[in-house]
Amino acid sequence: MSSNAGETEARRKRCFTTLTEVKKTAIAIALTWSSTRQARALLDAAIEAGQENARFVGNVMNAMDTLRHFGSHSWINECFMIRAREVRDNWRAYVLQRLAYIAVLGLAVALQFAVTLLLLIPEYHAGAITIGDMVLFNTLLLQLNMPFETVARAISDVARSRADLIPLGRLWAAPEERQASHAHDFKPSADQLSFESIGYAYDNGRGVTDVSFKAGRGGITFLVGETGSGKSTIFKLALKSIEPDYGRILVDGTDIASVDRADWYAAVALVPQEVMLLNEPLADNILLGRPRDEVRLRDASKEAAILPLIEALPEGFETTVGERGLKLSGGERQRVAIARALYGQPAILLLDEASSALDERTERDVMDHIRTLAEDVTVLAITHRRGVISTSDVVVDLTDCALSVT
Numbered sequence: 001m002s003s004n005a006g007e008t009e010a011r012r013k014r015c016f017t018t019l020t021e022v023k024k025t026a027i028a029i030a031l032t033w034s035s036t037r038q039a040r041a042l043l044d045a046a047i048e049a050g051q052e053n054a055r056f057v058g059n060v061m062n063a064m065d066t067l068r069h070f071g072s073h074s075w076i077n078e079c080f081m082i083r084a085r086e087v088r089d090n091w092r093a094y095v096l097q098r099l100a101y102i103a104v105l106g107l108a109v110a111l112q113f114a115v116t117l118l119l120l121i122p123e124y125h126a127g128a129i130t131i132g133d134m135v136l137f138n139t140l141l142l143q144l145n146m147p148f149e150t151v152a153r154a155i156s157d158v159a160r161s162r163a164d165l166i167p168l169g170r171l172w173a174a175p176e177e178r179q180a181s182h183a184h185d186f187k188p189s190a191d192q193l194s195f196e197s198i199g200y201a202y203d204n205g206r207g208v209t210d211v212s213f214k215a216g217r218g219g220i221t222f223l224v225g226e227t228g229s230g231k232s233t234i235f236k237l238a239l240k241s242i243e244p245d246y247g248r249i250l251v252d253g254t255d256i257a258s259v260d261r262a263d264w265y266a267a268v269a270l271v272p273q274e275v276m277l278l279n280e281p282l283a284d285n286i287l288l289g290r291p292r293d294e295v296r297l298r299d300a301s302k303e304a305a306i307l308p309l310i311e312a313l314p315e316g317f318e319t320t321v322g323e324r325g326l327k328l329s330g331g332e333r334q335r336v337a338i339a340r341a342l343y344g345q346p347a348i349l350l351l352d353e354a355s356s357a358l359d360e361r362t363e364r365d366v367m368d369h370i371r372t373l374a375e376d377v378t379v380l381a382i383t384h385r386r387g388v389i390s391t392s393d394v395v396v397d398l399t400d401c402a403l404s405v406t
């Protein structure tokens with residue numbers, strides 16, 4: 001009779017244990033399913049934000065020269081901080097969600113373990129279960145560690161992401177180029193640019209030699225010449241990216257070597273061959289962090305022959321241009337770059353084959369606008385297409401650096 005009662009009691013306990021296990025498994029599966037769905041969304045957002053940030057960082061690295069040239073440090077820092085914060089917030093949301101899930105799961109496992117142990121220890125004493133069963137519990141206990149390992153991995157991922165961002169921050173914050181030792185406030189008046197017997201040799205001995213010419217207002221000064229004749233080198237010298245080995249570059253009689261770089265950049269604008277665009281609104285791509293002036297923004301866009309296109313867009317100046325400006329054609333990208341240069345109302349404008357991606361008609365429109373501007377601005381342009389040159393322009397032929405002005 002008592003052995004029957006004992007068996008019934010043992011069966012009841014086994015039933016209870018099995019039921020508890022089934023319930024716990026069902027709850028764990030439901031919890032894991034719903035939590036994983038939520039975590040996936042958060043993880044996707046975190047990875048997306050990370051990738052977006054990486055793309056942004058890549059663009060910024062490619063565009064370092066342009067951004068420095070337009071004095072966009074604080075704007076780009078701000079953009080960078082916003083994105084870095086977004087990445088951090090997304091990862092934090094993901095980690096917190098995982099932590100909550102793991103905490104609930106861990107508690108449930110611990111509770112189940114405690115209850116099961118309480119029930120099974122008397123069974124073991126009664127000889128109903130073996131030591132092997134107890135080892136099984138030990139295995140369960142070890143499994144409790146796994147969620148915590150996941151947390152540790154997530155935290156180390158966050159730490160690694162942060163570590164990835166810090167070097168860029170340091171790079172960006174690094175001191176810029178050395179400034180002219182006797183720098184002074186500089187404002188060009190007549191904007192006449194004179195190259196006087198300039199020579200520059202790269203490490204490989206190539207470069208330019210004895211280049212002399214003058215560029216002033218009233219027409220565009222075109223630099224022409226065979227490939228490798230030194231056109232881009234002349235631009236690098238004019239932008240103070242490199243310093244001449246001999247000779248002088250004067251602006252209104254002042255050697256630009258003595259002009260502070262920031263003052264020089266404020267006076268000179270470059271439209272490069274390779275246009276750098278960020279996946280930001282058109283207005284931001286033109287302003288690059290400079291204070292927004294609606295009239296100037298419209299005027300610059302009009303002079304760059306891109307205003308009608310911008311106004312035809314549903315979001316106008318607020319339209320984002322896509323990754324590296326992919327939503328725009330080559331010609332449109334160049335016109336944005338021209339508007340960007342003109343927005344700063346420069347005294348000297350450098351165009352590095354700035355209209356080469358435009359179709360003939362648009363190129364003519366843009367160059368006509370620029371020719372009008374050349375009444376008030378000194379425009380120096382590199383071109384391979386002689387067709388864009390008009391009779392009012394000046395041509396500096398750099399072929400073999402044997403300079404001839406026609």
Ligand SMILES: Nc1ncnc2c1ncn2[C@@H]1O[C@H](COP(=O)(O)OP(=O)(O)OP(=O)(O)O)[C@@H](O)[C@H]1O
Pocket residue numbers: 202203204206207208225226227228229230231232233234
């Ligand atoms: N960073 C550099 N390092 C070494 N040599 C260079 C460098 N940049 C240009 N050169 C050399 O200096 C010379 C002038 O080059 P530059 O790029 O100024 O010519 P370019 O007239 O602009 O050519 P292209 O019409 O092909 O753009 C060439 O012989 C070129 O190989």
